Amino acid sequence: MNNETAYQVFSINPDPRVALLRDVSANVPDYMQLTDGIPLKGTIPESTTFTLSEEGGDMLCDFVENTSGTLIVSSRAREALETEGITGDDFEYLPVTLKDKRGRALKSRFYIVNPLQKVECMDRERSEFSASARTDKILSVQQLVVRQDMVPARLKLFRLGEWPRVIVIRLDLVQRLQEAQLTGLFVVEQGEDFIW
Numbered sequence: 046m047n048n049e050t051a052y053q054v055f056s057i058n059p060d061p062r063v064a065l066l067r068d069v070s071a072n073v074p075d076y077m078q079l080t081d082g083i084p085l086k087g088t089i090p091e092s093t094t095f096t097l098s099e100e101g102g103d104m105l106c107d108f109v110e111n112t113s114g115t116l117i118v119s120s121r122a123r124e125a126l127e128t129e130g131i132t133g134d135d136f137e138y139l140p141v142t143l144k145d146k147r148g149r150a151l152k153s154r155f156y157i158v159n160p161l162q163k164v165e166c167m168d169r170e171r172s173e174f175s176a177s178a179r180t181d182k183i184l185s186v187q188q189l190v191v192r193q194d195m196v197p198a199r200l201k202l203f204r205l206g207e208w209p210r211v212i213v214i215r216l217d218l219v220q221r222l223q224e225a226q227l228t229g230l231f232v233v234e235q236g237e238d239f240i241w
Contacts, residue, residue: 051191051216052191052196052216053215053216053219053235054212054233054239055212055213055231055239056239056240057110057231058110058231062102062104063101063102063106064097064104064105065098065110065111066110066117066143067098067111067112069112069113069117072095073093079115080210084137084159085159089139089141093139094143095111095117095141095142095143095144096144096146097144105151106227106228108122108228108229108230109229110229114210116158116159118156119227122222122227123158125221125222125227126158129218130201134161135160135162135203136159136160137158137159138158139156139157140155140156141157160202160203160204161204162203163203163206163209164195164203164205165205165206166195166196166205167190167191167192167208168192171190172189173186173188174207174208183207189205189211191235200215201215202214202218
């Protein structure tokens, strides 16, 4: 695999037709822990509900667009991820309910995917990011280039160790999910601007 194309980054889907959630952080009690990839099984109740925003479109996708940088997927997307090995102790699938714009619960089940593996692999020379002048701690990342030699070969989906809000996905997994015709998956190439 070429170092420039082996990994991609989840980003916000710009398609205005896509349905959108705006209330994820407000309805998850330990939201900051969720963005840090801390295990939350048993902490987020199965009764957790999010409502589709009036500001979004009407196209509900397998990868549900949201403004909180959370990976939320349909049952179909969960099955595809699990088929590709996104299972076990490295991941949590936390069940949630979605409501339509009128507040009616959808029959389909959805899941927050919480990758627990964090890998420090950012190429600081070639990535674009903000860091604290005092501590050098990463505050945000705008463009990411991954140091492939730092990533264990078995990992297909993981959080960026330097800033765990960023979820990185290996190109071959992206291709499998696209082949499964899952909707709403939006990733950017390394070195491209992204929002998450």
